Amino acid sequence: MANYQFSEDAIKDINEICDALAKNNPRSASNLFDAIRQKCKLFANFPFMGKSYSQIRPNLRGFLVKDYIIFYYPHNEGIIIVRIISGYRNLDTLFNEDNNA
Numbered sequence: 001m002a003n004y005q006f007s008e009d010a011i012k013d014i015n016e017i018c019d020a021l022a023k024n025n026p027r028s029a030s031n032l033f034d035a036i037r038q039k040c041k042l043f044a045n046f047p048f049m050g051k052s053y054s055q056i057r058p059n060l061r062g063f064l065v066k067d068y069i070i071f072y073y074p075h076n077e078g079i080i081i082v083r084i085i086s087g088y089r090n091l092d093t094l095f096n097e098d099n100n101a
Contacts, residue, residue, distance in 0.1 A: 002044040002045045002047070002077060002078035002079075003078040004043070004044040004072075004078050004079045004081060005079075005080055005081070006081045007080060007082045007083075009082060009083055010070075010084050013083055013084040013085065014033065017032070018030075018032065018033055035066065036068075036070060036084065039070065040070065040079070040081060043063055043070075043079055044078035044079045045078075047061070047079050050072065051063065060072075061079075067087050067088065068085065068087060069086075069087050070083075070084050071084070071085065
């Protein structure tokens, strides 16, 4: 069975997103977290099913959950989630910022 794991950045992302949502609607935050986990399980079993974002970084892939893009890298045993980002953000700028950090 394939698995998925979250990078430190992805954990930080999801915590920030869920904390912000929970201030107004705790149920919404819980539902988003559950939806992300369910889709991660699916994509871990089919790691090349996600959209290619190789124009940003080689081998980077992603999929949508509500308004968020879950970015990941496929590996032998599933996927590694590297970021969870609002689809409204400038992705090129965001990933360039990551390189400078």
